[in-house]
Amino acid sequence: MVDNNITTTVDLMQTSKSLINDLNFVSQNVLIYLPLIFFIFGFIGFIGNVFTYLQPQLRSNTSCIYLLCGSFIDISSLSINSFSSYLAWQFGFTLPWSTSSALCKLSVFLLVFLTHLSINFLCTAIIDRFAMQDNLKMN
Numbered sequence: 001m002v003d004n005n006i007t008t009t010v011d012l013m014q015t016s017k018s019l020i021n022d023l024n025f026v027s028q029n030v031l032i033y034l035p036l037i038f039f040i041f042g043f044i045g046f047i048g049n050v051f052t053y054l055q056p057q058l059r060s061n062t063s064c065i066y067l068l069c070g071s072f073i074d075i076s077s078l079s080i081n082s083f084s085s086y087l088a089w090q091f092g093f094t095l096p097w098s099t100s101s102a103l104c105k106l107s108v109f110l111l112v113f114l115t116h117l118s119i120n121f122l123c124t125a126i127i128d129r130f131a132m133q134d135n136l137k138m139n
Helices: 002-029 031-053 062-091 101-131
Strands: none
Touching: 002 031, 031 062, 062 101
């Protein structure tokens, strides 16, 4: 009975070392490319939104304008926050806002502000679509 417990412990240690090695491999070789993948898909979505919302019949629709503004904010947020971090991690570019205190604060502000601004544009478009319904009844 004692031998089985020792063998099980050794197997658990080998399994945990294997898991740690797998997680290290994933973090060093896969996760570093996620910001680039997000930027590429985000840019493709941005181009699709621009071509869709700038159609002549949709230009006068206010909710489409809100969604287009949100799309511009999203691509700028991806460019400023995610893509620049990818370049810093992958190629070792030193970011100017990591050396200066004021620029570091601006970077954190933009990280939070642009995300909230995009969500606010989305909420405004939803409220606008709701307000444009014909069957609203005021009591």
